[in-house]
Amino acid sequence: MPAIDTLAQDQRALRRRGLTLALLTITYFFSYMDRQILAILQEDIKRELMLADWQLGLLAGLAFAVFYATLGIPVAWLADRTNRKNIVAISLAIWSAMTAFGGLSQNFGQLLAARIGVGIGEAGSSPPSHSMIADLYPPEKRAGAMGIYSLGVVLGSAFGTFIGGLVAHHYGWRAAMYVIGLPGVALAVIVWLFVVEPRRGLSDPQHAAAMAAPIPPLRDGFAAILRNPAALHLVMAVTITSMIGYGLTAFGPSYMQRSLDFTKAEIALYIALPGGLCATLSAVLGGKLADRFARTHGLHMQSTMVAVLKTLALPFTLGFLLIDQPGLAIAAYFINLLLANSYLGPSFALIQGLAPVRQRALWAAITLLVINLVGLGLGPTLVGTISHVLRGPLGEDSLRWSMILFAAVTPWAIWHYWRAGVLLRAR
Template identity: 35%
Template sequence: MHASNETSPLHSAVAASPVAHHARPDARAWSALAILCFVYVLNFLDRQLLSILAKPIQDELGVTDGQLGMISGLYFALFYCVLAIPVGWLADRTNRVKVLSFSCALWSAATVACGLSSSYAQLAIARMSVGVGEAGGVPPSYAIVSDYFPPGTRGTALSIYNLGPPIGLALGVAFGASIAAAYSWRSAFIFLGALGIVTALVVVLCVREPVRGGLDTAIGDAAPVRSEQPAFWPTCRMFFSHPVLLRVSLASGATQFVTYALLNFTTLFLMREKGMTLQEVAIYYALLIGIAIGGGMYVSGRLIDRFAPKSRGAYGYLPAVALALAIPFFIGFVWAPTWQLALLFLAVPTFLNYFYLSPAVTLVQEEVRPNERVLSGALLLLVMNLIGLGLGPTYLGAVSDYFRPEHPENSLQMAFYTLVPFYVIAVLAHLWLVRALRRESANRSSL
């Protein structure tokens, strides 16, 4: 029996369970979280290394903005998102730690292949292979973290796990750009891919598979919630027919359309149109990314743990307000005549743009049953990454190519301005989520 459109039995049980709420994570949980976070660092570092080193890759291989958008966006996302579904289903039925370890080794080997590519076609194939491996990275990790940390601490734990992207970006910009400046862009791919293969061994040796639903207890009972083998299609139907789950996925996708378009072209924009050097990017942009995105991830997770128990509308209101506040600063970043002023403006939207992720992941993990968590996390990633990762960079690269004939010196600037309406769409999508959360809460209170 699965969660219905109106009520999530698991969420109701967990919310009422004093045992679940007062359980404290032990040292093993924090150790596992640290390792999983490092894997996520490598996951995102390998994923974004292409955009970080876009300028030297374009110079050597003659890749256009549109082609760059395709291999960093649509081509990657198709494999990453679609394969995440069967991998998530497999992980829900088998050992999630082993699935994660194998996936880490696979995408790391594909990253090495990116560094060995001598043509656009070879680079595209290698990038798609990175997507194949990374399909098994995040969904199993979401579920593992949720089974190490009880309700009431998951928002914070998942926000710490979600520090992986900003740390990965910051290290990627700092070390990737530094290695590329000192040696070549190829060396950066090869070195970081080799590091990922070693990390895959650490995962399988040091992280234990936690009991599914072991910290989710039934009302008045210390026994874990039952964890039968999940059925694939019923879980998919449950997810897409559940108003809250569907809307949080679409709202996250609308947000990622902006964030991935911005991430995948900011380094190129700062170097080509704002005059930054690769060495300056390695210092100043790396610091901004690490501090601002990491701060946004962590602060939003803490705020959700504080406000969501009082009002579940916080899952939608928090990202909506943050994105609305980010818009004028984003416009200032695009307009700024110097890279120094551009970075000052960019710090604010970089912090606020990521207030959606920790709330979205926490909401999905607490809305479904323990044995549906990996697949549900994969379905969340399917929707938001197909929209955001698949379409965002692809759109921005194509628009930049469109403006290039008439605006050869600032085609990316013109393309960035067109992202403003998508900010507005993301705000409205999160307010749409709030309506579903209110309706669900009203239905629960009437039972």
């Protein structure tokens, strides 16, 4: 009888995996809306609360990332042992409420506390979600599924800028935080009701024996990644890429306002959604292309593909920051998004494929710990700090050159993707 019940549960999970993936993607979408909302509001917040660029960088970076990243480890430990769906739903309710509370802030300290609360809530989103997706989709379809999930990043960022910019333009930055934050509480109930919790290892039947073994202790997760050179290079690659991306994204709207003379409304109406479309195409097509390469040439080609696309994107990243003509600069920005945002799906799919089945949420959390402490924590913080230091000699152009310095680090990430591909091919 238990075997029959398990079979029925597995069939139900597979029938509803599309719905589960959709709801997890929407949850991820809300998490990035709640993060990105700060970027389009920064100039208003800076004026009202009289903040410096280093404080803006701290709000978008380290203050959020320290709690988001470090709490991801105990959350992942819990996710490898308990119901992952419930963790995602509770976390969503917490970070959505804290985003709305940010709109009540009267000073830097209060806004800092609210953003820390958002980071605490969001710690419970990605590790359990990665684990569930890996259980629902087999290796040859996993990069495509992760590519769909990564739409949360690009669409959440785009709509956070679009909705936040328009609401702030008409009603102020505080109203924008309420509008972005409060709907997530209702979504948390929907996630709790409709997301399916899959059996661990459902899509990896060859690992059935591993599922019967005891769950390894926490320290073994770190040791396992360090012993796996391909996984280590992938973690380094996605961390450096994220550091650059978070730094540029956090200050992108401010750069457009200061150096290209766009208004908040213009960024929201004419840049956010087309940019989101380009990034969406990159994520979806990149994931599908990675799956095709995996089937025809082997998994190693997924990492090599990312290295090639990042190389092609770099001149357009620099063009966006160096060209003074607004139309040409934004065209370069769109092409950069189209090429550069394909990395998330293949990166996380490869890492999940290398992870032991009983440590998938833990490996995701360790990856996110490094990505977010270094990438999210240092990216915006350093861009803001460098801009603050350069403001004396460069004036309003200080932010431009701070971002150019960050973009110039991209070849380091490309090398790690290439090296991971070499090591994966040799496996």
